[in-house]
Amino acid sequence: MNLLSIGLLGASILVALGLASLAALKGWQGWLDLKRFELTHGIAEQALPPATGRIEIADLRERVRKLEAIAAGIDI
Known part of the structure; x- marks a missing residue:
C-alpha cells in the first residue's frame, strides 16, 4: 500500500467517525x-x-419481610 491510499483510508475513517x-x-x-x-x-x-x-x-412490605426471612434462613 502506498502512502496516498493509507492517507485516504485514514481520512475516510475520520469522516465516517465524525458523521456518526x-x-x-x-x-x-x-x-x-x-x-x-x-x-x-x-x-x-x-x-x-x-x-x-x-x-x-x-402488602409489599410484608412480602419483603418474608423474602428477607427466607434469605436469612429463618422459617416463618
Whole structure:
C-alpha cells in the first residue's frame, strides 16, 4: 500500500467517525428536547401510574419481610 491510499483510508475513517458522532449528538439533543417538553407540559406526571394505596404498600412490605426471612434462613 502506498502512502496516498493509507492517507485516504485514514481520512475516510475520520469522516465516517465524525458523521456518526454528529448523528448521535443530534439524537441526544432530540431526546433532551423531548424530556424538556414533557417536563414543561406536565406529560411526565400523566404517564406515571396512579399512587398505590396503603393496603398495597403494606402488602409489599410484608412480602419483603418474608423474602428477607427466607434469605436469612429463618422459617416463618
